[in-house]
Amino acid sequence: MNTFIILLIVVLVLIFIYNKTYLEGFENTTPIKIIIFVSKSCPHCVTYNKNMHSKIEQFCNQNGISLQRIFSDEDKDGLFEKYNIEYVPAAILIKNDQVTNVSPISPVGIEMKLKNNI
Numbered sequence: 001m002n003t004f005i006i007l008l009i010v011v012l013v014l015i016f017i018y019n020k021t022y023l024e025g026f027e028n029t030t031p032i033k034i035i036i037f038v039s040k041s042c043p044h045c046v047t048y049n050k051n052m053h054s055k056i057e058q059f060c061n062q063n064g065i066s067l068q069r070i071f072s073d074e075d076k077d078g079l080f081e082k083y084n085i086e087y088v089p090a091a092i093l094i095k096n097d098q099v100t101n102v103s104p105i106s107p108v109g110i111e112m113k114l115k116n117n118i
Contacts, residue, residue: 030096033066034110037080037090040071048089052106059107 038045060067091102
C-alpha cells in the first residue's frame with residue numbers, strides 16, 4: 001500500500017512538472033495593442049471619449065491588451081501618418097506585426113477582430 005501511494009505521488013509530480021514545462025509555452029502570449037486615434041475638435045471623438053473610451057479601457061485591462069489613445073494635436077511620434085489615419089475616430093489592432101482597423105470602435109469590435117485572428 002505504501003509503495004502504491006509513493007508511486008502515485010511520483011506520477012502526479014511528474015505530470016505537474018510536464019504540464020508546467022512543456023504546455024505552458026503554448027499559451028497565447030502574443031502581445032496585442034490597440035491604438036485609438038481621436039481629435040479634440042471632432043464631435044464624434046468627443047462622444048467617443050465621453051461614452052466609449054472607459055469601456056474599452058476596462059475591456060483591455062481585463063484581457064491584457066495594451067491601449068493607447070492619441071490626439072491628433074499631440075501625435076509626437078507621427079503615428080497618424082505611419083498608420084495612414086485619414087479620419088477620426090479610428091482604431092487599429094496590432095498583433096504579430098499585423099495591423100488591422102477595428103470597427104466598430106467598441107469592446108465588441110475588438111473582440112470580433114481577436115476571434116477572427118485579424
